[in-house]
Amino acid sequence: xxxxxxxxxxxxxxxxxxxxxxxxxxxxxxxxxxxxxxxxxxxxxxxxxxxxxxxxxxxxxxxxxxxxxxxxxxxxxxxxxxxxxxxxxxxxxxxxxxxxxxxxxxxxxxxxxxxxxxxxxxxxxxxxxxxxxxxxxxxxxxxxxxxxxxxxxxxxxxxxxxxxxxxxxxxxxxxxxxxxxxxxxxxxxxxxxxxxxxxxxxxxxxxxxxxxxxxxxxxxxxxxxxxxxxxxxxxxxxxxxxxxxxxxxxxxxxxxxxxxxxxxxxxxxxxxxxxxxxxxxxxxxxxxxxxxxxxxxxxxxxxx
Ligand SMILES: C[S@@+](CC[C@H](N)C(=O)[O-])C[C@H]1O[C@@H](n2cnc3c(N)ncnc32)[C@H](O)[C@@H]1O
Numbered sequence: 318x319x320x321x322x323x324x325x326x327x328x329x330x331x332x333x334x335x336x337x338x339x340x341x342x343x344x345x346x347x348x349x350x351x352x353x354x355x356x357x358x359x360x361x362x363x364x365x366x367x368x369x370x371x372x373x374x375x376x377x378x379x380x381x382x383x384x385x386x387x388x389x390x391x392x393x394x395x396x397x398x399x400x401x402x403x404x405x406x407x408x409x410x411x412x413x414x415x416x417x418x419x420x421x422x423x424x425x426x427x428x429x430x431x432x433x434x435x436x437x438x439x440x441x442x443x444x445x446x447x448x449x450x451x452x453x454x455x456x457x458x459x460x461x462x463x464x465x466x467x468x469x470x471x472x473x474x475x476x477x478x479x480x481x482x483x484x485x486x487x488x489x490x491x492x493x494x495x496x497x498x499x500x501x502x503x504x505x506x507x508x509x510x511x512x513x514x515x516x517x518x519x520x521x522x523x524x525x526x527x528x529x530x531x532x533x534x535x536x537x538x539x540x541x542x543x544x545x546x547x548x549x550x551x552x553x554x555x556x557x558x559x560x561x562x563x564x565x566x567x568x569x570x571x572x573x574x575x576x577x578x579x580x581x582x583x584x585x586x587x588x589x590x591x592x593x594x595x596x597x598x599x600x601x602x603x604x605x606x607x608x609x610x611x612x613x614x615x616x617x618x619x620x621x
Contacts, residue, residue, distance in 0.1 A: 395501065396479050396501060396502055396503040396506065397479075397503075398411070398479060398480060399479065399503070399528065401523070401524065401525050401528065401574070402479065402480065402523075405523075405571075405572075405573060405574075406523060410480050410482070410483055411480055411482060413482055416482065416483075416486060419457055420457045420458065420486065421457070421458065422458040422459050424457065424458070425456075425457050425458035425460075426458075429605075430560065430601065430604070432600060432601050432605060433458065435600065436518075436549050436600065436605060436607070437459075437460055437463055437518075437549075439549065439598070439600070439607045440464075440516055440518060440547050440549050440607060441463065441464065441467045443514070443545055443547045443607075443609055444464070444467060444468065444514045444516065444545075444547065445468075445513075445514075446467065446468055446469040446471070446472060447468065447469060447471040447472045448468055448472050448512075448513035448514050449472065449473045449475075449512050449513045449514075450464065450468055450472060450473070450474050450475065450512060450513065450514045450515070450516060451475050451476075451477070451507060451509065451510070451512045451514070451515045451516070451536070451539060452464060452474060452475070452476040452477070452515075452516045452518070453477060453504040453507065453515060453516065453517040453518075453520055453532070453536055454477065454478050454479075454483075454504055454517070454518075454520040455476060455478040455480075455483040455484070455486065455487040455499075456518050456519065460518055461474070461476055461487055461490060461491055461497070462490060462491065462494065464516060465491060465494040465496055465497040466494070468496060469496070470495070470496055471496075472496055473496050473497075473498075474491075474494070474496055474497040474498070475497075475498055475500070475509050475512070476491070476497065476498070476499040476500075477499070477500055477501070477502040477503075477504065477507055477509075478499070478501065478502075479501070479502065479503045479504070481501060484499050484500065484501050487499045504517070504520060504532045504535065504536065505528065505531040505532050505535045506535060507535055507536065507539055508539075509539070510538075510539030510540070510541070511539060511540060511541035511544065512539055512540055512541060512544060513540075513541055513544050513545075514540075514544060514545050514546070514547065515536045515537075515539060515540060515544070515545070515546040515547065516547050516549075517532075517536060517546065517547065517548045517549070517550075518549045518550075519549060519550055519551075520532070520550070521533075521548060521550045521577075521578060521583065521586075522550050522551045522572060522574060522575035522577070522578050523572065523574060523575070524574055525574050526574065526577050526586075529574075529577060529586045530586050530587075530588070533583070533586040533587045533588075534587060534588050534589070537587055537589065537592070537593060537610060537612070540610075540612045541612070542612055542613070542614045542615045543611070543612060543613075543614040544611070544612050545609055545610065545611045545612070546593075546609070546610045546612075547607065547608075547609050548583050548606075548607070548608045548609075548610075549605070549606070549607045550578055550583070550605070550606060550608075551564075551575055551578045551579070551604065551605060551606070552578060552579070552597075552599050552603055552604060552605055552606035553578070553579035553580070553603060554601075554602050554603045554604040555602045555603045558602040558603065558604060560602075560604065561604075564604065578606075582595075582597070582608070583595075583597070583606070583608040583610075584608065584610070587610070590610075592612060592613055593610040593611060593612055593613065594610070594611045594613065595608065595609070595610050596608070596609045596611075597609075
């Protein structure tokens with residue numbers, strides 16, 4: 318297989334020639350490069366363009382010989398900020414001026430109509446102290462600190478996000494929690510597993526449908542046998558819900574991918590849903606859901 322064939326852009330669904338690839342020589346904390354991650358778009362000025370590389374490596378990680386980088390510091394490809402984030406959510410997650418305004422528990426509480434604590438509590442009850450946990454994207458407010466506190470010093474919390482600004486901000490918030498690390502990675506290629514539990518708090522509704530599929534499969538795939546993925550997100554409200562019309566307008570204006578969760582179950586986005594036991598609980602007249610997918614332990618999976 319040629320390099321061109323091996324490197325497929327998940328974000329644009331097109332083959333990306335190796336000549337367009339860029340890698341970050343400093344991203345020692347980035348997840349192992351997913352075959353899908355590629356771009357030559359500069360990200361915070363950290364990307365190095367390897368247009369002249371002659372490497373025949375087909376792993377998605379470009380060879381290092383031309384840059385004289387020691388083999389131990391193997392290059393890792395940086396995840397690209399996906400188009401939907403740039404185009405739809407730039408104001409919310411990529412603009413440092415807005416970060417300070419939005420990253421407050423009161424703001425999260427208003428956005429969730431006062432259900433923030435209840436939903437967070439529901440998610441935490443699914444996760445046990447001492448577990449190895451992946452948090453699939455940063456969350457504004459206190460969520461990550463509450464999760465780190467909940468798993469305690471004997472657990473480990475691995476937070477990922479695809480936006481460097483969010484990674485830096487979350488690292489700041491998790492100072493003082495040695496059990497927590499924050500790194501740059503796309504939830505569609507998280508790395509770092511297997512995990513006892515994965516927490517995915519209000520990420521799915523922000524993803525285009527094909528991306529929902531990719532993230533679902535990747536997160537479920539990073540669970541150990543018996544492990545649980547906990548998805549807290551929007552859900553189709555009861556037809557008589559007094560906020561249904563308001564939320565419909567908000568989604569049409571600001572959250573164009575959210576109604577995917579009104580029209581399809583979260584399990585419906587998984588390719589191998591049969592490998593998991595699914596349970597959904599709804600909240601606040603059905604506007605929110607917590608869906609838990611528990612991976613069958615190996616013996617059960619083998620028996621199937
Ligand atoms: C969890 S979601 C929404 C959370 C909710 N609005 C809140 O903060 O309370 C927001 C985060 O997801 C991140 N994100 C979006 N797409 C991602 C992806 N494919 N992989 C990893 N992180 C992603 C954004 O950068 C942002 O930090």
